[in-house]
Amino acid sequence: MGETGPPRSAKRAASWDTCVRGESERARRQARVTGRPRRGSAPYATRWAPALGATAIETDRDKGNRLRRAAATENNELVGELHASRARARKLQELTTALGDALTTQAVTDVIVSCSTSLLGTAYATVLLLDVDRRSVRFLRLEPVPDEVARLMAKIPPSAPSATGDALSTRRPLFHRTLAEYLSDYPHLRAATEALGVRALAHLPLVAGGDVMGLLSLSWSEEQRFEPGERLFLATMAGQCALAVQRAELFEQKSEVASILQRAILPRRLPRSPLVRLAARYLPAEAGMDVGGDWYDAFYGPDDRLWFSVGDVAGHGAQAASVMGQLRNTIRATAYADLDPAAGLDVADRLLAYADDAAEDIAVATAIVASLDSTSGRVVWSNAGHPPPVLIRAGAPPVLVEDRHGPLLGVGHGGRTQGSTVLGPGDLILLYTDGLIENRDEALDIGLSRLLDAVTQSPALDGPNAVADHALASSLSGITRRDDLCLLVIQQPTAGT
Template structure:
């Protein structure tokens, strides 16, 4: 049945349902003949011994021969066959006579007017008692339309990007498109007529043979993916059975598998990042509850065990006298206690270098011994395979070192090193906070001073100043906070927040929000993502408190300010003596709606500008509307254009907040923004 340029007739070895030959008792032969004639089917019979070939009228018409003039011999029939098909057809008939097998052939005949017509002939054998073929009888139909349809389908299949194979019911190739011929390494016509089971086994492979036999047995579409080494890749193979045979489609899926592998790696990376963010948040929350150095040490040790898989965690702090001491946590095993005693007596070899350089070390046992050979006894006592020294840094100054020990092999990629460094930063701030508390400061002062930045960062072209004042009456610790940090990208993030209420719970939530906001900022999250995540964290905490916040990111390279406001008083931007509130509110108070996506806006800054972020304690009063109070703030700020930033902050506290009568604590974070080369304000007042 070939197509795609192959005109040779092809055998289909089926002899089922052959019609009764002329003259036989077929059980109503007249009705059978009428049905066949109506369907355009001719009947023929060949008496082999007498070499007598008998046609009915339909068969003669199909050959374009007058029935009365047909000589009735095999040679007369062969004279009608197209010269290109004649050699094969003669050989085929010789095979049929020799083997006695039934047959199905397609070939061309040339009619007297010279037009070629495709015929399909199906025949069966009648033999004598000795097994000799005495008669061949069968039917004949016009296959020209069928061939045209196949050729059209073949042309279409040549255009598809998949490799396509078509098999007849004898598992012979009847069509191979160009893509598949390249995979097979042959011409499209070369395998036509061959049985694929006769090919070299390694060419198609056992996976295809199994799939083919499944489709042949079930007569249902099947598909699978497998590696086809001979084709040079991984292929998706689909087989579709039909009454005429099986069509197979081969699609290379290497690119898709690479994309899926990349997507899986990305998902794994994102999952790992989310897992680290959750660990960071959990540790930050636990650190926010700690009030003593051993409490913080316990949080660090538990996190090292549970989240980092470390076998031992050691915290060493620099005391006021400059000596390094080991902090003893309340959670420890007897073996760790002995190890701590050993370290307390001699310390770890790398600790002085880490404190001096403020740089972390991540060493294998061999790497560590190469730099500190005298540490062998300590590493042997701890059964150490990997060791990490991570400095605890507050305001740029190392206050101690966290030492993590693993008894098994450990590989630290860049992400994990960054995570451990960030985690150590939070631990450092927590340790600094509780050390202040342990110096017998009041609860209010200890919490506020440990949570708020000890000093503001420095960035070229920007001057920062901040103020915090507790409430004017005798109340517990409040929930106002601010933060400022320079990101690795060179941008400056400014944050002011306010947790409703007072007391330890408000301070705890404040600490959690502040540490979380700082962590998200250090991960280079934009302001809207930070407010969104803070809101989700607060909503999920069931803390039953509310909070507001404004997060602003200053890009000095682009001279732009991007901010996101979550139910917070609007930032005030001053261009000289022209004040303007950034009044866009990007969402409600934090925690009001779970999984709410906050928005953000960006403005281009003038050459010289001042930015004020503040909590509501600066402007709210029982006896005045918030609109009037904001107008007072804008007026005083505009009139203070010539003052230095510190003088401006002091004036706002005096004239806007007032010396007394405040019902809430307040914080103020101010930025004087001037590009490189621009003239700064002359301090006055």
């Protein structure tokens, strides 16, 4: 057999010398001693490269390549995970922002379902909220399912095991990457799940402050890997949703208290008399906004004059409604004490300015107080920083009565004045709060012009109800109402009406 490596004995020395013939003596000595050619020794390297461990050299190169490939793969995986983490962070931020604008449970659950589809690509999303006792379901928001699926789900006994019940009882998310995994845990749900056409499911308890608020159920039409990072993201998302639900529940409880209080304060019915016609409207702010301190009132005093007022306490919530009730009752008391409208407002101003329990953010209010002698038609009124009334004379265009008689209520300055006019047969006066005309995206003058245009479409002869309806229907058409509003219309009737 031929030589496979450098010589290892004196017997092979001659062959070795022959192989390196042409080398310098120094090169030959180096080759004999080290078993390796001197650098640059082409004849030796060419002749003995296979014999000097070429296989080992190639193996080291392969190992290096493998290490480099492994490092590149690991680096790519890290970069991919970084991109995925950034994408999840953006999705979470988008969800959090959307939830921040939703204040009611209905609005919150709508956002959750919508974002589940747009951000996670789910086929179906369901939000289940528990009652205060956390034992019964009080609210369910789900996307429509095919009739066949609904029929099959109706056949499932309520007591049957389910991922929903297991996730709620353990307070831990349940992830099923494939339909097979899900059906291995809940085989009795095969018919309904297969008909639904989903291939992966996640059931996420909504836990906030240690309290289980409900559950978010997500399903996909494709199988999911649910890597650890994805599971952590979905659990974090559920936590944000739970906080939003908790905030919405607190908001609704507070709003309900304020709404009950406000309804108790506002008059249940308006006075009826053949000598005057009245109409009133009250609308709370659109869903998601708190109850405010708007009020209207109308009553007959001891001298048979008709007293009426409209006002607005700054701020929102139960405290604003409470202050509104105090002011309304104070104005009634001053009327029964035979004080004129300006003097009555001065009393209300002092009450609000020096009340020990007046909150800083609702320490002021605007109001108009007026009295009407139904026999003569004479109206006396005082305006404390309130939007101007609209006077509609029979057969004439509406005008704003822009007289101001004193500052806001709550500033502690008395000495308010008052004005007067006479309503003829068919004449009408409209009082309102700023929610009817105010829009944060436009100047107040635009809202006032819109109101005048609206009541122009309903002449005074149409009556107070028609004027009130036109003001509501047309004045804020297409504009989001961010404040509650009320209006009061008083008309001196014509003969025979």
